[in-house]
Amino acid sequence: MSTNHAVLAHHFENLEQQRETAAFGMWIFLATEVLIFGAIFTCYAIYRLRYPLDFEAASARLNVLIGSINTIVLLSSSLTMALSVHATRVGRQQMLLTCLLLTILLGATFLGLKVVEYYQDYKEKLVPVLAFDPDEWTQIEGVEAPVQPQRVQLMLVFYYIMTGLHAAHMIVGMGLLIWLVIEARRGLLTPVRYMPVEVIGLYWHFVDIVWIFLLPLLYLTGTHQAPPWLPIPPIHF
Amino acid sequence: MSSAITTGFVPQAKTRPPRTPGENYLNVAFGVKSWLLTTDHKRIAILYLVTLTILFFIGGAAATVIRLNLMTPNGELVPADTYNKLFSAHGIIMVWFFLVPVVPTVLGNFLVPMMIGARDLAFPKINLLSWYVFTIGAIITLWALLAGGVDTGWTFYTPFSSKYARTNVLPTMIGIFISGFSSIMTGLNFIATMHTMRAPGLTWFRMPLFLWAHYAASIILVLATPVLAMALILVGVERAWGIGIFDPELGGDPVLFQHLFWFYSHPVVYIMLLPAMGIVSEIVTCFSRKHIFGYVFVLWSSIGIAVLSFLVWAHHMFVAGQSVYSALIFSALSYMVAVPSAIKVFNWTATLYKGSIAFETPLLFALGFIALFTMGGLTGLFLAALGVDMHVHDTYFIIAHFHFIMVGGSVMGYMGGLHYWWPKMTGRMYSDFLSKLAALIIFVGFILTFLPQFVLGYLGMPRRYHVYPPEFQVLNVMSSAGASILAVGYVLPLFYMLWSLYAGKPSGPNPWGATGLEWQTPSPPPPHNFDETPIVTTGPYEYSIEESALVH
Amino acid sequence: MSGPITPTRTYYRVFAALIALTLVTVYVSFLELGPWHTTVGVLIGVVKASLVGLFFMHLLHSSKASWLAVLASLFWLGILMVLTISDYLTRHILEY
Ligand SMILES: [Cu+2]
Numbered sequence: 001m002s003t004n005h006a007v008l009a010h011h012f013e014n015l016e017q018q019r020e021t022a023a024f025g026m027w028i029f030l031a032t033e034v035l036i037f038g039a040i041f042t043c044y045a046i047y048r049l050r051y052p053l054d055f056e057a058a059s060a061r062l063n064v065l066i067g068s069i070n071t072i073v074l075l076s077s078s079l080t081m082a083l084s085v086h087a088t089r090v091g092r093q094q095m096l097l098t099c100l101l102l103t104i105l106l107g108a109t110f111l112g113l114k115v116v117e118y119y120q121d122y123k124e125k126l127v128p129v130l131a132f133d134p135d136e137w138t139q140i141e142g143v144e145a146p147v148q149p150q151r152v153q154l155m156l157v158f159y160y161i162m163t164g165l166h167a168a169h170m171i172v173g174m175g176l177l178i179w180l181v182i183e184a185r186r187g188l189l190t191p192v193r194y195m196p197v198e199v200i201g202l203y204w205h206f207v208d209i210v211w212i213f214l215l216p217l218l219y220l221t222g223t224h225q226a227p228p229w230l231p232i233p234p235i236h237f
Numbered sequence: 238m239s240s241a242i243t244t245g246f247v248p249q250a251k252t253r254p255p256r257t258p259g260e261n262y263l264n265v266a267f268g269v270k271s272w273l274l275t276t277d278h279k280r281i282a283i284l285y286l287v288t289l290t291i292l293f294f295i296g297g298a299a300a301t302v303i304r305l306n307l308m309t310p311n312g313e314l315v316p317a318d319t320y321n322k323l324f325s326a327h328g329i330i331m332v333w334f335f336l337v338p339v340v341p342t343v344l345g346n347f348l349v350p351m352m353i354g355a356r357d358l359a360f361p362k363i364n365l366l367s368w369y370v371f372t373i374g375a376i377i378t379l380w381a382l383l384a385g386g387v388d389t390g391w392t393f394y395t396p397f398s399s400k401y402a403r404t405n406v407l408p409t410m411i412g413i414f415i416s417g418f419s420s421i422m423t424g425l426n427f428i429a430t431m432h433t434m435r436a437p438g439l440t441w442f443r444m445p446l447f448l449w450a451h452y453a454a455s456i457i458l459v460l461a462t463p464v465l466a467m468a469l470i471l472v473g474v475e476r477a478w479g480i481g482i483f484d485p486e487l488g489g490d491p492v493l494f495q496h497l498f499w500f501y502s503h504p505v506v507y508i509m510l511l512p513a514m515g516i517v518s519e520i521v522t523c524f525s526r527k528h529i530f531g532y533v534f535v536l537w538s539s540i541g542i543a544v545l546s547f548l549v550w551a552h553h554m555f556v557a558g559q560s561v562y563s564a565l566i567f568s569a570l571s572y573m574v575a576v577p578s579a580i581k582v583f584n585w586t587a588t589l590y591k592g593s594i595a596f597e598t599p600l601l602f603a604l605g606f607i608a609l610f611t612m613g614g615l616t617g618l619f620l621a622a623l624g625v626d627m628h629v630h631d632t633y634f635i636i637a638h639f640h641f642i643m644v645g646g647s648v649m650g651y652m653g654g655l656h657y658w659w660p661k662m663t664g665r666m667y668s669d670f671l672s673k674l675a676a677l678i679i680f681v682g683f684i685l686t687f688l689p690q691f692v693l694g695y696l697g698m699p700r701r702y703h704v705y706p707p708e709f710q711v712l713n714v715m716s717s718a719g720a721s722i723l724a725v726g727y728v729l730p731l732f733y734m735l736w737s738l739y740a741g742k743p744s745g746p747n748p749w750g751a752t753g754l755e756w757q758t759p760s761p762p763p764p765h766n767f768d769e770t771p772i773v774t775t776g777p778y779e780y781s782i783e784e785s786a787l788v789h
Numbered sequence: 790m791s792g793p794i795t796p797t798r799t800y801y802r803v804f805a806a807l808i809a810l811t812l813v814t815v816y817v818s819f820l821e822l823g824p825w826h827t828t829v830g831v832l833i834g835v836v837k838a839s840l841v842g843l844f845f846m847h848l849l850h851s852s853k854a855s856w857l858a859v860l861a862s863l864f865w866l867g868i869l870m871v872l873t874i875s876d877y878l879t880r881h882i883l884e885y
Contacts, residue, residue, distance in 0.1 A: 011357035011434075013770065020852060021359045021433040027855045028425045031862035032463045038866040039467035039497055043482070045870065046493060046877050048827070068815045072808060079804040082795070082845045089794045129478045150487040157480045161470070198847075205845045209838045215811075216830025220818035432854045460865045496873045547868050551876065563876035 007193045019195050026199045030206050037165070037210055044158045044217065047151075054151035057137070060222030061126055062159065066117045067219035070110050071211060077106035078208045081201045084180075088194040096184050096197075103204070104177050107170055114167055127160070128153040159218050166214060169207045176200045261664070261761040276361035277764060282347035283662070284368050289339050290731070292375060296330035297727065299323045304686075304720040310707045317703040321388035322404070324701055328391030329382065333413050334375050336647055337505060340512035341423050341458070342371075344654045345451050347662060349427055351755035352445050354436025354773065356765040359429040360422075367422035374416030381408035390701060392502070395483035395494040399475040407476055410469045417462045417469075420508075424458030427451050436754070438773035442536070445753055445777040446529065449536045450515025453543035457504040457511075461547070465501035468494060492557050499550035507546040509643055510610075511539055513650025514581055517603045520657050521585045522778040523751040524600040525592025529778050531584045538577035545574045555626045564623060571621035578614050582607060597749065598669065601676035602653030609645025609683065613638055616691065631701075634694025637687045645683055652679070652730065659734065660748045664760040665741030671733040679726035685719025752779055792850030803844040810837050 012018040048055050080102040087096035125133045134149035180200060183189050189197055262279045272280060303323050306314040315323065346364065350357050358364050381387065385405045389398040398406050431444070431452050471482050472494065481487020483494045522529045529535060551559055551567040585607055594600070616638045619625045629635065660666055689712040694700075698709050705713065747756040754771055755762075814833040818826060843849045848859065 010765070011355065011359075011361065017433055020854075021429055024432055024852065024854045024858065025360060025425060025429045027851075027858035028428055028459055029421075031858045031865075032421050032425070032459050034862035034866055035460050035869070036463035036467050038869055039464040039500075040471070042870050042873050043471065043493060043497070045874060046490070047488075049874070049877065050490075051488065052824075064815070068811065071811050075804065075807045075811065078807075078841060078845055079800060082800045083797060085847075086795060086797055086800065128480055148488065150481060154481065154488050157474070157482060161474060165470075202846050205841050208845075209841050212837045212841070213831065213834045216814055216818070216827065216834055220814065220830050221826055223815075223818040456861070460862070464869065492876075493873075496876070500869055500873075547865060548872070551872070559876045560879040560882070562879040562882070563872075566875075567872075 015192070022195045022199050023202070026202045030202065033169075033206060033210075037162075040158070040162055040165070041213070041217075044162070047154055047158070048217075048221075051148075051151040051154070054147040055155045056222040057147045058126075058152045058155035058159070058222070059218060059220070061124065062219050062222070063117050063120060064219050064223055066113050066120075067215055070113050070117075071215050073106050073110045073113070074208050074211050077103045077110070078205050080106065081204045085194065085197050085201050088189050088197045089191055091191045093184065093187065096189060097181065100177060100181050100184060104174060104181070107174050107177065111167060111170055111174075114163065126156055128156050132156075162214055162218065166207065166210055169210070173200070173204050173207055176203065260763055261759065262764045263663075263761050265764045274365075276357070276365050278346050278350050278358050278361065278364060279662075279762065279766075281364050281368055282343050285338065285342040285346060285371075288368070288372060288375070289335055289343060292330055292334045293339075293727075295379070296327055296335055297724065299327035299330065300720065301724060303327060304717040306703070307705070307713045308717050310705050310710050310713075312703045318388060319386075320703040321390075321701070322382070322386030325387045325390050326382045329378065329387070329409065329413070331643075332391055332505070333416055334371075334378065336509040336643055337420060338371060338416075338423070340509070340516065340647070340651050340654065341427065341451060341454060342367075342419075344516065344651070344658060345423070345427060345512060348658065348755055349430055349448060349451060350434070351758065351762065351766050352448055352753060353430060353434055354439055354754050354767060354771045355430065355434040356767065358426045359434055360426050363422050364426055367419040367426075370422070371416050371419035374412045374414070374419065376412075377415065378409050378412030381405040381412060392498065393469075393472060393494075394498075395472060395475070395489075395491045396485070399472050399483055399494075400479075407473060410473055414466055414469045414473075417466050420458045420462045424455035424462075427455040428459065436771050436773055439754075442533070443773055443776045445515075446518035446532070446535050446539070447512075447515035449539045450511045450518070453539040454508050454511040456540075456543045457508050457546065461501045461504040461508075464497055468497035468501070471497075492554065492559060495554050495557055496551070499553045500547070503550040503553065504543075504546040506639070506642060507542055509647040510650075511542060513606065513647045513654070514539070516650045516654035516657070517585060517606050518581075519751075519753070520599045520603040520653055521588050522780065523657075523749050524595045524597055524603075525589050526595075526780040527588055527592040527778070528780060529584065530587035530590075531580075532776070532778075534580050535584050538580040541577040542574065545570070545577065549574060549621075552621055552626070555623055556630050568621055568623045568626075572618065575614065575618055578610075582611055582614075598667075598672040598676055599653045599657035599749075601673060601680075602649050602656060605676065605680045605683075606646055606649040606653060609641050609649060609680075613641025613645055616641065629694055631699055632694035633690040633698050633700055636700050637690035637694060640687050640690075645687070649679070649683075652676070655730075655734075657749070658755075659737070660744030661755060661760050661762070663738060663741075664744055665737045666744045666748065667730075667737040667741055668733045671729060675726050675729040675733075678722060678729065682719050682722030682724075682726050686716050686723055687719070689713070689715045689719075752777060792847055795844065795847065795850075799844060803840050807837055807840055810840075 008015055008018060012021070080099045084096055084099040084103065087093075087099055121127055122131050125131045125136065132149075132153060137147055137149045137152050177200065180189070180197060183196060262277055272284065275281065275284075302315065303320070306312050306320060306323075308314075312320060346358070382405070387402070387404045387406055387409045389402050389404070389406060393406070393410065431448060435441075435444070474480060475482045475484065475489075481489040483489045483491045485491060518529060518535060549567055549571040551563060552571045555564050555568070585603075616634070620629065620635065620638060656667070656672055693709055693712050693716075696709065698705055744760050746759050748760075749756075754767075754773070757771065758766055810833055814830055817829055817833070822829060842859070848855065
């Protein structure tokens with residue numbers, strides 16, 4: 001009981017209530033996040049419906065390979081995060097530390113690949129304002145109607161805002177994970193006090209879910225225009 | 238129901254440190270640090286009270302200059318661009334830095350845990366953080382408004398805000414963006430608290446209507462604010478880098494910004510209004526010594542308003558170029574909001590009917606709320622009608638309508654709530670005479686200020702204009718005269734309430750003979766509100782007949 | 790919120806499904822689907838997101854309140870999307 005008392009904050013009656021409140025609080029926060037990302041998804045949907053060809057043309061130039069690999073990296077980090085919760089609840093300290101460190105490593109891999117991708121986008125003149133060549137877009141092979149450079153730019157702006165906002169969430173999540181590692185090393189994450197892992201896990205998984213939708217919306221809308229560097233030919237039926 | 242006491246006390250499993258007699262949340266610790274690092278919801282409420290009072294008077298000062306300028310048709314007092322900055326500053330400060338936070342963060346913060354029988358909100362540290370975030374946002378915005386100003390109006394319509402305005406648009410928006418997170422934190426805290434921290438026996442349908450109103454408002458805070466945040470990010474990106482998200486020249490659509498903006502900014506009116514409605518429900522029952530008429534209806538009308546408020550936003554955009562069909566649907570949906578609002582007004586009236594009414598100061602404010610809100614709500618129906626809106630869109634008719642709702646409604650309700658719970662917050666009574674006088678002055682001043690504006694708007698005087706045709710002068714002078722009376726009404730409470738802290742007579746725990754858990758504690762309440770967790774055995778508002786004899 | 794401890798086996802299975810669905814969605818995007826690309830991509834995304842939500846985020850064993858938060862956020866997202874997009878889809882029918 002003495003350990004329970006240290007864990008229980010003064011304004012709660014019991015641990016069950018405290019846990020319930022922590023999880024529910026995070027769920028409400030995530031509802032807020034759904035609307036913040038939902039707002040930009042709505043804008044994206046409207047322009048995508050308005051300018052389908054321009055958006056597909058811009059999407060075709062994005063790096064599908066890195067986008068897909070990053071999806072797998074992020075899903076793996078979600079797995080290790082989920083395993084951390086399991087490890088905490090069964091009291092396996094070593095497994096917890098390993099899983100948390102793996103999650104951080106995978107998160108860092110994601111961000112590293114993202115930086116590489118941004119740099120390549122920059123070299124390919126896909127960054128509005130900074131590096132963008134309007135003339136390049138007036139003649140594209142495989143697109144039926146001519147696209148307009150400003151509309152392509154619009155798609156790219158959405159790409160940067162959406163992935164940028166996502167990356168910002170990742171960075172916040174990494175900070176939280178580092179805090180969890182410190183807590184774990186001090187032996188403060190136990191089967192009694194496992195909520196920090198659970199709650200931060202919820203956040204991490206949510207960021208993963210956002211990426212799950214970014215992949216088809218940003219990267220996969222133009223892939224049927226078969227970028228030459230991928231070995232898969234377009235399949236017609 | 239013969240017993241006036243709605244709660245009994247039984248010892249709980251968790252033991253608490255004994256409290257020295259007479260210790261309360263104000264005298265438990267002294268010094269700046271004890272205030273700036275407090276996690277006590279009551280102290281945070283006081284922090285908010287001080288901050289918001291300052292902001293209210295800054296926003297009011299801008300309004301004063303606007304009204305002075307409009308005394309003459311040619312606007313001799315300030316140049317046109319200063320005038321634009323003044324009405325923008327007035328709108329921005331009053332909407333985001335006073336009306337949205339005021340009732341939830343001051344009265345809500347103070348009362349939600351007490352009414353619910355809890356020792357604090359679910360996340361006390363987040364509660365403190367919300368005050369810091371809010372204050373930082375307010376300072377950034379104030380700095381932007383004072384050092385150069387903004388001339389876009391509080392609505393930041395694109396492409397003016399994103400492309401053409403050469404004023405401090407970006408820093409102002411950053412300030413609003415930051416303060417938005419404090420809104421979210423407050424709403425999140427309230428929802429989590431009400432779900433998980435209710436005292437034993439306090440079921441959902443035994444909660445006072447003040448709590449239900451805050452629950453409904455919190456839904457809006459949590460789900461609407463992020464959309465505004467995104468809209469501001471997009472305008473900021475467009476403005477900073479010249480990218481055409483909302484710029485028609487570059488393939489964007491300016492109406493899309495209005496969609497996002499009003500998805501937040503219509504419901505935001507109900508963030509201001511719902512908590513004030515909750516206050517009125519508490520006051521009306523207390524001073525007519527009756528159970529609320531139709532508890533369930535009032536409760537569901539709060540939730541109904543919260544949901545419906547999200548379905549009507551494009552009534553602000555009837556002339557903006559949206560689709561005709563869309564406009565038609567939004568017009569029809571807008572009428573629907575009238576239903577839950579009317580339910581509330583009818584229920585308050587029915588509660589007053591045959592009650593033994595005591596015309597104390599809080600009730601005067603509450604009656605003012607009911608009268609002014611009804612007028613504001615009914616004129617809102619004019620505006621929901623597509624055809625009428627085409628005529629009065631962007632005129633003083635709109636200005637009058639939303640001031641009836643936001644000042645006549647929200648501020649009136651807030652003043653009522655502040656007078657009602659002031660004895661609980663401070664343990665002191667304010668001057669009875671002066672407070673009743675203030676209520677009267679505010680009501681009269683308000684009517685004189687804004688009633689002529691309905692006429693002005695109907696005659697066609699557009700809003701946000703620095704000059705106007707001479708034939709509108711009589712009505713404008715009436716309005717300005719009313720504004721000066723209103724100003725006196727708002728300054729007066731500042732004095733007698735501060736005075737009450739020094740010279741007010743002690744109020745005792747329950748000066749109004751009200752039910753509700755917050756009145757079962759000493760005034761001011763002890764640091765952790767309740768020595769024992771209360772057990773609730775009945776619903777709210779059990780004012781019995783015998784008890785009415787006890788009213789002082 | 791002290792639901793049952795999810796066994797690691799469940800996590801591995803869900804993870805395998807997620808990876809499989811990722812490969813499917815990438816592969817399908819290379820097919821010629823005409824206007825259906827986004828629809829298919831988003832639908833697969835919904836399945837993946839549900840798997841993450843139900844198992845990794847333990848929604849399956851969460852309180853009603855947590856479900857309320859999830860459903861409310863989706864409902865309000867629906868309001869935002871449907872009412873905004875319907876404006877754009879009906880604009881060209883009749884202009885004034
Ligand atoms: Cu509105």
